[in-house]
Amino acid sequence: MAQREITGRHVLMGFVAFFGVIIAVNLVLAYSAVSTFPGLEVANSYVASQEFDERRDAQEALGWTVDASHHAGMLTLAITGVNGAPVEVAELDAVLGRPTHVRDDVAPDFAFDGTAYRAPVDLAPGNWNIRMTARAADGTEFQQRVILHKR
Numbered sequence: 001m002a003q004r005e006i007t008g009r010h011v012l013m014g015f016v017a018f019f020g021v022i023i024a025v026n027l028v029l030a031y032s033a034v035s036t037f038p039g040l041e042v043a044n045s046y047v048a049s050q051e052f053d054e055r056r057d058a059q060e061a062l063g064w065t066v067d068a069s070h071h072a073g074m075l076t077l078a079i080t081g082v083n084g085a086p087v088e089v090a091e092l093d094a095v096l097g098r099p100t101h102v103r104d105d106v107a108p109d110f111a112f113d114g115t116a117y118r119a120p121v122d123l124a125p126g127n128w129n130i131r132m133t134a135r136a137a138d139g140t141e142f143q144q145r146v147i148l149h150k151r
Helices: 008-035 047-064
Strands: 066-071 073-078 091-097 117-120 126-135 139-149
Touching: 047 139, 066 139, 073 091, 073 126
Parallel strands: none
Antiparallel strands: 066 073, 073 117, 091 126, 126 139
16 A cells, blocks of 8 residues: 655645634634624723712712512512611613623513513513613613623
8 A cells, every 4th residue: 555645745734724623713703703793891891980989989888789580471670778677769761781792682562560560572582681771750761781681
């Protein structure tokens, strides 16, 4: 049986194939990252940073705690005050979605039932984020991202 000799052409084809696979995988991953990016958080990060401390202090002064749960097709968002009593906010805007993309984003129609905000929502298992903005009776804005794990 004759032995085959490795030539410069074989080595070149090996290098081209090796780096071709690496470049192709990088391009697929880069496309996937860019196509699933939900967008900007703020239009101007410098301006947002200048107001951050004031907004954080005002929000912390409210003393609110937010907890989210999902059971039997009902999404519950419980906002409690310092004393543990339920808080009814003047205004509530919330978007429920996956942390990695905006394809599944929905705006639940929350209604306050005296103890918590509830909305009928069907959720698939996995990680979900509720990006909420609530306004207190005195006009203080409260923003939070609440993480929900659905089993």
